[in-house]
Amino acid sequence: MDKQELLTQLYDSILDTEPEAAAAAAQAAIDAGVDAMEAIEVASEAIAEIGDMFEAGEIFLPSLMLAGEAMKQSMAILSRHLHSGQATQTKAKVVIGAVSGDIHDIGKNLVATMLSVHGYDVIDVGVNVPPMEVIDVALREKARFIALSALMTTSMPYQQDVLNLLTETGARNRFFVIVGGGPVTSDYARRIGADGWGNSAVSAVRLCDRLLQSQETPPVSATFVQE
Ligand code: B12
Structure with a gap:
């Protein structure tokens, strides 16, 4: 064949x-x-x-x-057969999860895999993860990124909840928060105050690379990477 x-x-x-x-x-x-x-x-x-x-x-x-x-x-x-094509050292730690109410994990898993083959230390907190739990893990692990996946219009608001909670708890400047998933648009990402949005696993890597290279402190005006 x-x-x-x-x-x-x-x-x-x-x-x-x-x-x-x-x-x-x-x-x-x-x-x-x-x-x-x-x-x-x-x-x-x-x-x-x-x-x-x-x-x-x-x-x-x-x-x-x-x-x-x-x-x-x-x-x-x-x-298992995705390769970065380059020897990498750990760039930064990323906590990734699918938000509350959402059990779709295929895209999230792909994003997690692509990030890890490109040198990120990825901690996958799974699916249907309450906002405070994501934040707790990110704080405990001293992560640089929080990556939130949402596949349904009904779960998208939980991405905003994570951002709101970060602000309320005074931890917003600790993490770049990036969002993605089928219905999540760049406009939505901007509206909820995320630091970045990407529409694919490859764009997630570019997005994190760009935010890291910016050497800015979150929150930043949102970066968008579309494949
Ligand atoms: C497969 C699937 C399922 C599987 C999930 C299996 C699994 N383990 O994930 C099962 C059967 C379990 C399922 C269940 C349901 N599903 Co469903 N499902 C889908 C389907 C067909 C594909 C999703 C998928 O895997 N896509 C492939 C991956 C590779 O793409 P992706 O997830 O978008 O991810 C890519 C990018 O978006 C991006 N990305 C993803 N996350 C992130 C995060 C960051 C930070 C970044 C930067 C990028 C990024 O990178 C990824 C890789 O390139 C979608 C249709 C669709 N068009 O999305 C419906 C869909 C999401 N499901 C839908 C529905 C309604 C349901 C159910 C409610 C059905 C029911 N009546 O029970 C349940 C809900 C369960 C729940 N509570 O979450 C609706 C949602 C509608 C809405 N409200 O918005 C959709 C859109 C179907 C439809 N057109 O109606 N589903």
């Missing part, structure tokens, strides 16, 4: 909601030397299409769950 066929196989296995086939397709792509990032992009297109079909009422929750599992299993294989 050539590269295009392997990528099509991966795409179709997610669209057909088949976790085992998705894992096998991901492994086959890696074995054939396909670039992991390219395969992740193809898989992301498939899961975005699943989201659209779910929203349009063309598929229902069980299929959404199976497709999510297919995506997750293929990501577990592909993300």
Whole structure:
């Protein structure tokens, strides 16, 4: 099978909601030397299409769950093969999590992986994490960044809650707070006073690099990195 066929196989296995086939397709792509990032992009297109079909009422929750599992299993294989291409020393510590009410973790996990292969020390606090818990971990770990993922319009306000709590507790200048996830726009990031926004795992790395290089103290006027 050539590269295009392997990528099509991966795409179709997610669209057909088949976790085992998705894992096998991901492994086959890696074995054939396909670039992991390219395969992740193809898989992301498939899961975005699943989201659209779910929203349009063309598929229902069980299929959404199976497709999510297919995506997750293929990501577990592909993300192990992401490389930074450069020897790095630890740049800074990042505490990352999906905010309260949100259990979507595929994108967050990708962001965490990309940051860690690019030299960041990443502490993943998981999903559905209450605002104060994220802050407690960031304080305890002396992190430089708090990265907040939200995939639903209903969970986005918790990103703002983290920022508000940081301000109220006098800790706002301790962390760069960056936000992302499907419905989170750069406008929204600016409105809630985040330091940065990115629309992909690759942009998250650029964003953190840029904020670090700025040598400014948070809060800063938001930096946006779009891929
Ligand atoms: C897979 C999926 C699921 C899986 C999740 C599996 C998992 N372990 O994550 C399951 C089946 C569990 C699920 C459940 C639900 N889901 Co769902 N789900 C999706 C789907 C199809 C894909 C999400 C995904 O993984 N995308 C792929 C990744 C790679 O992309 P990403 O997450 O956007 O992340 C990238 C960028 O955004 C960015 N990024 C992400 N985070 C961050 C953070 C920072 C700091 C930065 C800089 C960048 C960044 O980088 C990532 C990598 O490039 C989306 C549709 C969509 N278009 O998003 C719906 C979607 C998010 N789900 C939706 C809904 C409604 C639900 C449910 C409520 C369904 C239900 N009735 O139960 C539940 C909610 C559960 C909960 N409380 O969280 C809606 C949300 C609508 C809304 N209100 O906004 C969506 C949009 C579908 C739709 N169109 O209706 N879901």
